Amino acid sequence: MTDLPGASDVLDLDSLLSDDERALRQKVRDFTVQRIKPDIARWYEDGVFPVELAPELGELGVLGMHLDGYGCPGRSAVDYGLAAMELEAGDSGIRTFVSVQGSLAMTAIHTWGSEEQKQEWLPRMAAGELIGCFALTEPSAGSDPSSMATTAERDGRGEDAGWVLNGSKRWIGLASVAGVMVVWAMTGDGVRGFLVPAGTPGVTATPITQKLSMRASIQCDVEFDGVRLGPEALLPGAFGLRGPFTCLNEARYGIAWGAMGAARDSYEAALAYSQDRQQFGRPLAGYQLTQEKLVNMLVEVQKGTMLALHLGRLKDAGKLRPEQISLGKLNNVRQAITIAREARTILGGNGITLDYPPLRHAANLESVRTYEGTDEVHTLILGQHITGLSAFR
The missing domain is CATH 2.40.110.10 (Butyryl-CoA Dehydrogenase, subunit A, domain 2)
Known part of the structure; x- marks a missing residue:
């Protein structure tokens, strides 16, 4: 599913994807490696959003990706999820741009707008010409x-x-x-x-x-x-509120995927570092405590990715419900933060620098955990679903 190093796709999740889905994932992954990862540390340190990426992301076909017509790509929910995962492996801020543009602003216009409004705004937004x-x-x-x-x-x-x-x-x-x-x-x-x-x-x-x-x-x-x-x-x-909530559910769905991209990238960084870093005459990866950390991270990345894929298949079948989205967002972001923090411990003091991604991912995920519904909000959505009682007030 994720082309992780070695035998890290233990569950063979990749086999659950079609050839077209794997090709789309690879296309977005290549973009992330070539256009995001080389500069993300500088953008993050300088507090700069690379607005010049907007038309490139439009050309990549990830803006309003799940929408049909008006210049929108018209791809599946799983395609969009795979793209979100790969983009957030670069940085949550870049995936957030795609989410705000497509899942929120464009979805609002596409779902609730007049024909004139759709014609006026959506083609330029899909192309990244207008934010x-x-x-x-x-x-x-x-x-x-x-x-x-x-x-x-x-x-x-x-x-x-x-x-x-x-x-x-x-x-x-x-x-x-x-x-x-x-x-x-x-x-x-x-x-x-x-x-x-x-x-x-x-x-x-x-x-x-x-x-x-x-x-x-x-x-x-x-x-x-x-x-x-x-x-x-x-x-x-x-x-x-049905208007904005419809859009929020689109964004929450994408987050369930995206968080696993940040988690996977953190895991991969820790794994590579542990195999190269020598301590007490052997690689860090050769110690039981390190292997336990890596295994715990891998287990949650695999589980969270499988959960996101299941939600995507439900969405493409028209069967995805709000409480299922809440479960995915709540679990995957919560686990991604834990993975990013644990990955940083393997990196030691080097892990607090922007030379390595886990702590940047962990900091970003604190925002992801808060927006589009906090842990508490999603807990109460699920609580109401399983008990039949609202506890929001």
Whole structure:
């Protein structure tokens, strides 16, 4: 499944993939090795998102990968998952860009937009010519979007009436470089979605700095001060929280795969280091304590990858349920963090440098663990499923 060194694909997961799926995985893996891994340490240290990769990722065919029409690749859920896994083996920030662009912003337009909106935005977004963002989270409403304070009020009367948008959003990925924002706001009819083009007066996006995680990525504070929008800005098909939650489930699915890419890369780095590093006259890999760590990492990478593949097959069959996505996101991110941290211990002091990826992956995964539903939120989703009782409040 993962082409790990030696006999590391113990379960022969690779045999569960088609030739086309393996070819797609190899194509994205080659891109990651050639375009991400050589520069990721510098991007991470400098706190820079390589925006120049956007059109290259479009050409690679991973933007809006699971969507059909309008220039979108129209690939399967498993294809998208394999791509997410390979990209996150490079860095969570790069996979997050693909997720925000495709699973969040493009999915919102593709699922809930008008034909005119789809024609206007999706082809350029699929090509990476235009970047989108997804503005849901607020300074006081992260895990509880029903408490959002951002409002959109009618600007006039009749069908031609526009909207006035006011409020704040926080931790909005790519907002400062986005050509279009998908903004969720409370209206008299509940939560609705709006498309806000770049340069609209009254919109201010400020990158959040001094981050200890996701440094090769952009997250912003966004302010909306009397932003006037025409009637064409409204996503006509989105009513209530079902609109953003549909998009969030797409992103959560991709995370279940992506986290295993970071975990696998951490494991591979530790394995290679342990085979080369000599201590007390023999390789670190020859000691029982090291082998136990490597085996524990491998077991969880194999299990997590198999789980992600099962979710992908369910999704392609139209049978994937939200609680199954929650189980995948909760388990795989939690295990990936454990693997990255354990891999760092094999690297010793060298592991705290950017010469090696595990600690960078571990830091990034703290963000991945938090966004698109915290551990606690996914625990409560699963708890409600198995007991029939909601414990959110």
